[in-house]
Amino acid sequence: MLEIVYRDESIVVINKPAGMLVHRSSVAPGETVFAVQRLRDQIGMKVHPVHRLDRPTSGILVFTLNVETLKALQAQFTERMVEKVYWAVGRGYVNGQGTIDYPLRREVDPYSNSEAEGSQSAVTHFQCLAQAELPIATGRYPTSRYSWVELRPETGRKHQLRRHMAHLRHPIVGDTQHGVGEHNRLFRETFGVHRLLLHAQRFSFIHPSTGERITLIAGLDEPFHKALTKTRLIRTNGILSSTR
Secondary structure, three states: OOEEEEEOOOEEEEEEOOOOEOOOOOOOOOOOOEHHHHHHHHHOOOOEEOOOOOOOOEEEEEEEOOHHHHHHHHHHHHOOOOEEEEEEEEEOOOOOEEEEEOOEEOOOOOOOOOOOOOEEOOEEEEEEEEEEEEOOOEOOEOOEEEEEEEEEEOOOOOOHHHHHHHHOOOOEOOOOOOOOHHHHHHHHHHHOOOOOOEEEEEEEEEOOOOOOEEEEEOOOOHHHHHHHHHOOOOOOOOOOOOEO
16 A cells, blocks of 8 residues: 555645656566556556656655646646755765756666767755764775765756765665665665665645645655664654655
8 A cells, every 4th residue: 555645636645665666667577566556546546647756766756637737747847846855875974065066977778779868967955964973894994984865956867866976975875776885785784774765755846726835745664764773863763754
């Protein structure tokens, strides 16, 4: 059963689990579970995804129940009227706050026949929420350092947050493509956390029907929460539940 964060006559928002595809993809031809079909079956209505989340990323995923609302919300994404906030755990100490303005080369589906051409502008704002040091050696270092980071993307390039964090040399823990294997392995073997530690925590958009700005928050799943508590990046369990 998918967790529904918000629903009205034209919009449904879920807290997508990590590891679930939004819809069918040639990247995973053997996969049989998709958010689109699961939500459609759950509420008994056709749904239209407004945007995408990578398979390993959890959090806010917005659907509409009609094409008119779909077009209106997609226009807000295009015009950067949607405010998006993600949480991530990165390797090392991310200090303070700042902006990553670093163009990203286009990434294409490896199963398609198209070729990537040129780069696209990409901007992400970041702020460190907490830092922690573990008495566990990794590589040539006697300890392991991590940061809990808030990320606010201005643009929506493929794997933007993962690639920008890697560009900062603070790759997201659990990222098997852009991350560092020894840190991913530490979280798997020490804490039993096997997922990418990236979560779409908060989205804000203007409701096409009412003109009201809607702000939605998706709570963390147990593995992500475990990663924060076991590393002592947080010392409370008060951020698990989803709220509006």
